[in-house]
Amino acid sequence: MYGHYVLVSSAKPQEKTVDTTHHLSVCDVMRDNTNEVIMKIEGLLPSYIESFADLQAEGLRITRDFFGTCYIAEKELLDKMGVDQKAIESFGKYFKAMTMTTVSEIDMINNFQKAWVENVMSSMKSYDDYVKVMLSSYAKMLEYTSAMIPKKT
Secondary structure (H helix, E strand, O other): OOOOOOOOOOOOOOOOOOOOOOOOOHHHHHHHHHHHHHHHHHHHHHHHHHHHHHHHHHHHHHHHHHHHHHHHHHHHHHHHHOOOHHHHHHHHHHHHHHHHHHHHHHHHHHHHHHHHHHHHHHHHHHHHHHHHHHHHHHHHHHHHHHHHOOOOO
16 A cells, blocks of 8 residues: 655664753743843833933924924014003913913823832732742642652663
8 A cells, every 4th residue: 555665774873862961941941931032122121211202302392393483473473463462471371370280280190100100010019929929839739749750760
């Protein structure tokens, strides 16, 4: 039916050499590969922060430039219309109140973000403590299981 071929080699079989100085473990494999991912993320963090800082700086620069250009066009128009300075002063007071509200909200958001980070860090600490307890139980289980298995001879 099917042909079976057997390869015959005149070379001597090679002896297998086993490095007994280091045994690779599942934990080593997982740790090393996870560490590679962590290092990649850590390496990108400065670039990530710099990119968002540059983005914010550009947005603020554009906003500042807008008001410089606005001033020139507005002065000519308001002078032609004869707008009373008291009306502009009232608008200034209103806008100052809005500015103070906005600054206060920015401070509240900043405080919220700080509290959020503290809560997440606390949760991570609790998780870390839980994982350590579980790993301790896992190690005890492996030790118990290992004691039950006869050694290879």
